[in-house]
Amino acid sequence: MDLSLIVIVVIVTALAFDFTNGFHDTANAMATSIATGALKPKVAVLIAGVLNVVGAFLSVEVAKTISSGLVDEARISPVVIFAGLVGAILWNLLTWLLGMPSSSSHALFGGLIGATLVAAGAGAVNFGAVLSKVVLPAVISPVLAGVIALVATYLAYRTTSRADDGTVKRGFKIGQIGSASMVALAHGTSDAQKTMGVITLTLITAGVLAPNSGPPFWVILGSGLAIGLGTYLGGWRIIRTLGKRVSEIETPQGFAAEASTTAVILTSSHLGFALSTTQVATGSIFGAGAGRRLAAVRWSVAGQMAIAWILTLPSAAIVGAVAAWAASTGVVGTVIVALVAIAVAAGIYAASRRRPVTADNVNDVDDDAAIRHEPAVPA
Amino acid sequence: MKIDWASLGLVSVVSIAAGVVVVALFSLGLIGLSARVPERVGGPDDGAPTLSPAAGTAVAVVCFAAVVAIVLYGLYIIAF
Known part of the structure; x- marks a missing residue:
């Protein structure tokens, strides 16, 4: 059984999504470590990238259903998966351009739901599951x-207030390296698995793999490397938002935030709740900011993020639906969708170059027009 | 639609406990380590209970060992 064109296209698109997922989510693990100076920016993304690859190999949990039962997987074709991935990738790129830490999982679910709605009808979407598993x-x-x-955070500051200042600062700095690494590892495990699931399901529907088989080694390796490479390149725009625009984060706060993120993600995934790493990490950073001083948090940034989160699933769904409509007309339609997607992605990248955020200026918020009208709260 | 409130509650309680306990233990460990530093920030008369360097080291070792154990359990959960 040879690989048909659409299967190859889906695999490439899935790896592209995995890549955007990586750089979109570098901030989850590393934003506060970079902001506090616990890790140098380039070292931080290297650690996160490597741990994402390691995380991809850690889990023995095989071939997760890609959609967690949100859509009827028996009724979706490779074209639908392709369209859904296009929706997810484009939304990930747009939110990255805006520096918004939106959920890559929600983008993937949204894209798949939209594509399935068009290709297989509303009956193939389980709206109850959407409410209980996503909303x-x-x-x-x-x-x-x-x-x-x-x-x-409150406890960390209260208990160590009388302790030796130097010891506390150094201690939390080292602690933060450990806690950030845990978040990166957990991220690699959960998010690389999603791409493996997508590719494996595509191979199964195309008849390349037997039903119920797990991801082959090259799929695990490819997914791990794609997410690791994306993480290493670093979504500096989102890192800046989470590390600097939410609040001035100090090392005890960074440690507390990452410990909380790890605790919530590990506990919930152990008990079968699939959470968005991004949303958990963002919630933790706001909590850690408020734990030191409520007024030290820029709540207007929280408002912007809430809007981005609410829009993520429907927006990716709309793009996925349009892509599915065009791609299901045949090979020409699929090629057109791919070309349009590449063009839009290139356009977003070009737009990002006009005001680049890199490892060198990530902590430097003064040149960011977005907050020029919003004076920093005195620390 | 069925919402599993019991599991949701369990997730909440366990993650609150784990997150807060790790940070509290780590902070206590740092207090222990601070006792090894001769000069206290507030001087000897700041009213804080004094801890001998040996006792401080012991507290630090116990606390950090507990944190490491929790982290290892976390790794075990990720991998299996």
């Missing part, structure tokens, strides 16, 4: 992580 956790998990980080 409800999206509301609860960032709040939960935020509360934990708030309590933990």
